[in-house]
Structure formats: structure tokens, C-alpha cells
Amino acid sequence: MRIVADENIPLIDSFFSEFGDIVRLPGRNLTSADLADADMLLVRSVTRVGSELLQGTPVKFVGTATIGTDHIDMDYLQQCNIGFASAPGCNAQAVVDYVLSAISVLVDLRAVRFEDLTVGIVGVGNVGFTLRTRLEEMGVTVLAVDPFKDPQVVGELTSLDEVLKADVVTLHTPLTKEGEHPTWHLIDETQLAKMNPNACLINSSRGGVVDNTALLQRLIAEEDFEAILDVWEKEPYLNLDLMDRCLLATPHIAGYSLDGKMRGTEMIYQAACDYFGLPIRRKLGQFLPEPGIKRVNFSDQVPLHQALRTAIRASYEVRVDDGLMRSRLHRAKDIKAAFDEMRRDYPLRRDIPTLKVGVPSKCVELQQLLESAGFSVRTK
Numbered sequence: 001m002r003i004v005a006d007e008n009i010p011l012i013d014s015f016f017s018e019f020g021d022i023v024r025l026p027g028r029n030l031t032s033a034d035l036a037d038a039d040m041l042l043v044r045s046v047t048r049v050g051s052e053l054l055q056g057t058p059v060k061f062v063g064t065a066t067i068g069t070d071h072i073d074m075d076y077l078q079q080c081n082i083g084f085a086s087a088p089g090c091n092a093q094a095v096v097d098y099v100l101s102a103i104s105v106l107v108d109l110r111a112v113r114f115e116d117l118t119v120g121i122v123g124v125g126n127v128g129f130t131l132r133t134r135l136e137e138m139g140v141t142v143l144a145v146d147p148f149k150d151p152q153v154v155g156e157l158t159s160l161d162e163v164l165k166a167d168v169v170t171l172h173t174p175l176t177k178e179g180e181h182p183t184w185h186l187i188d189e190t191q192l193a194k195m196n197p198n199a200c201l202i203n204s205s206r207g208g209v210v211d212n213t214a215l216l217q218r219l220i221a222e223e224d225f226e227a228i229l230d231v232w233e234k235e236p237y238l239n240l241d242l243m244d245r246c247l248l249a250t251p252h253i254a255g256y257s258l259d260g261k262m263r264g265t266e267m268i269y270q271a272a273c274d275y276f277g278l279p280i281r282r283k284l285g286q287f288l289p290e291p292g293i294k295r296v297n298f299s300d301q302v303p304l305h306q307a308l309r310t311a312i313r314a315s316y317e318v319r320v321d322d323g324l325m326r327s328r329l330h331r332a333k334d335i336k337a338a339f340d341e342m343r344r345d346y347p348l349r350r351d352i353p354t355l356k357v358g359v360p361s362k363c364v365e366l367q368q369l370l371e372s373a374g375f376s377v378r379t380k
Contacts, residue, residue, distance in 0.1 A: 004035055005042040008344050009065050010261050012042070015269040015282050028340060035059055042268060043071075045252075046340075050076050061275050063268030065261065067091060067126065070175040070206065085271030089126035091260030093351045093374070095204050096131045098254035099170055100352075100373065101318040102228045104309045105248060106168065106200055113305045115139040120166030122146075122186070123173035123205065124154040131172070137372035138308075147181045160186075164194040168202065175206035189214035200226040200247065204254035207231040212242055219245040230254040236339035240329060250321045251342040257316075258348035262288065291350040297358035297380075304366055311375055315352045 001020030005012050006027030016022055025034055028046040035041060035057040042063045043049060049062055050073030061083035064072060069086050077084050107114055119135055121128045124146040132155060135142050144155065145163045163169060169187075177184045187201065188211040195201065203210050212233040218225055219242070228248040232238035235252060243249045255261075266284040273280045296314045298307045325342060332338035352374040359367045361379040370377050 001039045002037055003040045003042060004030070004038040006030075006044045006047060006065075008044060009042055009265055010258070010348075011265045011287055014287050015265055016040075016042070016272070018278070018281065019272070019276070026340075032057060040272065045071050047071060049073060054080070054082070061085075061272055063272060065090070065264035065268055067255070067264075068174055068206065083272075083275040085268045085275070087264035087267040090264035090267055091255030091257060092126040092130045093353065094255045094257035094260035094349075095127045095172070096134055096374070097257065097312075097316045097349075097352050098204055098230065098250075098318060099131055099202060100134070100312050101316045102202055102248055103168060104312050105319060106226065106228075107305075107309065109247070114308065115141075117141075117168055118143065118166040120144070120163035120169040122160065122163055122169065122171045124149050124157070125172060128172035129154050131170070134372065134374055138369060139372075160191070161194060164191060164199075165196065166199070167196065168200045169195060170202040171205045171209050173205050173209055175208050183209050185209070185211045187211065187215075189217070192218045195225070197222050198224040198226075200228060202228040204230040207233040207235050207238075212239060216242045216245065236336045238329075238335070238339070240335075243326065243329065248318055248322045249325055250318065251325050251339050251346075253321060253343060253346050256343070256346050256348060257351050259288065259351040259354065261348060291354045293350075293355060295356045295358060295378075298360075298363070298366065300360045300363050302366075304369055307366055308369055308373060311355070311357055311370055312352070312373065315355045315375075316349050 003016055003019055003022045005022055005024050007024040012022055027044050030047050032053055038059050040061045041059050045066045045068055048071050063085045065087050067088050067090060118141045121132055121142060121144040124132060124144050132142050132144055143158055143163045143166050145157055145160050151157045173183045176182050186209050192214055215227055219227060226247040229246050230250045231252050262284055270280055293314055296311055328338050328342060329335055353376055355375060357370050357375045357377050358380050359377055367377050
């Protein structure tokens with residue numbers, strides 16, 4: 001069996017070597033010719049998979065190591081009886097960590113605490129639900145909307161108009177252009193106008209969910225309005241003017257934790273084993289390395305909100321990625337190449353639960369707060 005895989009998918013050899021020969025190629029540049037003798041295709045979100053890529057090839061199975069599938073022509077795969085698997089929820093924790101780190105920057109900027117903010121969540125799937133759970137356990141007031149979810153399962157839901165009144169609005173939807181509730185330009189000029197003048201919009205879902213032109217105009221017109229973007233319209237050819245006006249800007253890496261990416265590879269490996277009738281012999285725990293930062297300790301003198309922000313940023317400091325992106329793209333002669341290189345060479349971080357936090361045993365409130373945020377807390 002011959003496998004063609006995006007070069008940015010981790011642990012391809014570790015999980016898929018038993019299937020046969022593996023060829024690694026840049027995902028954005030894959031062509032039909034590359035698949036001339038391929039039995040399996042493994043991609044990420046930068047590869048559009050449909051008739052143009054697959055027609056006339058022997059590909060029997062397609063796996064995408066991502067939670068989103070808007071880059072996959074599902075109807076075509078079904079028509080051609082091609083097996084398919086994605087990795088829903090694989091990087092949910094990583095995206096939640098990104099949002100928490102982003103909000104921690106906003107908290108510092110506004111000299112408030114997490115619980116002083118109201119957070120609106122658009123989309124309560126794997127990411128949105130995990131984020132909602134974390135925030136509510138941290139004492140944050142959350143408003144949520146999702147027309148596809150049952151409130152008895154994901155908690156109380158409200159309207160988009162109500163969610164847009166929150167201090168922070170964070171988007172966690174797939175990108176769709178059809179159906180009863182399309183998300184293409186879900187947040188457009190009209191919806192942006194409904195947000196508070198000093199609100200903050202966070203988008204770590206898909207670039208097209210937000211009308212980037214309308215967002216730029218809102219940022220120009222309202223100096224207290226903030227935006228934090230990890231995804232961009234026309235990516236990787238993003239608007240540098242928009243980037244410059246964002247509070248934080250990153251190159252589509254919100255879900256790029258080591259744990260999340262490796263979990264995605266494991267999920268499509270398991271699906272491929274099932275499709276081809278092979279036993280599952282490899283598990284993620286065999287390959288995860290020790291985290292770079294294993295432990296952070298706090299004394300009984302540290303204020304609760306300070307300990308929380310410090311722990312979040314010890315796990316992931318979003319401002320580092322923001323600074324690197326701005327510096328890199330403003331110097332780049334080729335924005336597309338620079339954007340893709342930042343994603344390809346991204347130094348994968350670890351998820352919050354991998355960081356052990358030491359807390360004095362008498363600091364029960366601090367222990368509970370850190371556990372609510374997802375940390376592994378050890379008392380001393």
C-alpha cells in the first residue's frame with residue numbers, strides 16, 4: 001500500500017508504517033499526479049480534497065487530521081465509495097488553551113479578572129462545550145448559541161443577538177455556505193454593529209466565518225473595539241492592515257498543540273485500521289514526550305487571579321506567537337510562503353492538563369480555581 005501524507009502531520013511513520021510506503025509532501029501543493037499510485041491520502045485543512053484532486057486516482061481512503069471538514073467534498077467521496085475519517089475534538093483542548101491565553105491578555109489590558117467578563121460562545125461543539133465548561137467552573141458568566149445543539153446536553157442556549165452583547169465573543173463553528181444556518185460571514189457588518197464598543201471578538205474557527213473587510217472597518221471606526229484572530233479570509237494571503245489592528249494575531253495555530261496534532265493522527269490511524277480490517281497496534285501514549293515545562297509552584301502569598309494568569313501563560317503564551325507573526329510577515333517578500341512556513345515549523349506546545357501545578361494544601365480556593373481551568377494540581 002502507498003500512502004501520500006501532508007508533511008506537517010506528526011507521527012506518520014509511527015502510526016502508519018505498518019500500512020506500507022509513505023510519501024510526505026507539502027499539503028497545499030498536492031496534485032492529482034502526486035496520487036497516481038496512492039491507496040491512502042492523509043491531509044490537513046490546507047488541502048482541498050474533491051474530484052479535481054482524486055479523479056482518476058486509485059485512492060481508497062482519505063483521512064484529515066483536523067476537526068473541520070469544509071476542505072473535503074464529502075458528496076464526492078461517498079459517490080466514489082472512498083473511505084473517510086476526520087478527527088473531531090482532537091485539538092479541542094488546544095483551542096481552549098489558546099482562548100484562555102488570549103483572554104488573559106485582555107484581562108491584563110483592562111485591569112480586570114476573568115470573572116469580571118461575560119463571554120459569548122458561538123458554536124458549542126467539542127471546542128465550544130469544553131470552553132464553556134472551563135469558563136463556568138472558573139466563575140465566568142457565559143452566553144452560548146448553537147442552533148444544532150440540545151440545551152439539555154450542552155447547557156442553556158440563547159440567541160446570536162444576545163451572545164453578541166457579551167464582553168468577549170469567541171467563535172467555534174465550522175465553515176458552511178449552505179443549509180438552514182450557514183456560517184459564511186456569520187459575523188458581518190450588521191452583526192459587528194450589535195457588539196459593544198469595547199467588546200473583543202476572537203476567531204479561532206475558520207477565517208470566512210467573519211467578514212474581514214467589515215471587521216477592519218469596525219476596528220478603524222471604534223478604537224476600543226478589539227479583535228483576536230488566528231484564522232483569516234483568503235488565508236494565507238491575509239490582510240496585513242487587519243493584522244496590525246488586531247490585539248493579537250496568529251497564523252492558524254490555535255489547535256497546534258503537540259497533544260492535539262498527535263491525537264488527530266491517532267484518530268485517523270484508528271479509522272484506517274477499521275476501514276482496511278487491520279488490528280490497532282499503536283497508541284498515542286507510546287509516543288508523547290515529556291513536556292518542556294513539567295511543573296509550576298505557587299506560594300500562599302500569590303493572589304488568585306495572578307496565579308491563574310501565570311499558570312495559563314506558563315502552559316501557552318499567545319503573545320509569543322503574535323510577536324513572531326507580525327515580525328515575520330512585515331519582513332516577508334512572499335506572505336504565502338512565510339505564513340505556511342510558520343505553520344510548518346511551529347514549535348508545538350503542550351496542553352494545559354500536562355502542566356502540574358503545586359499549591360499549598362491550605363490554599364483550597366486556588367486549587368479549585370486552577371483545577372477548573374484544566375490544570376493538574378498537586379498540593380504540598
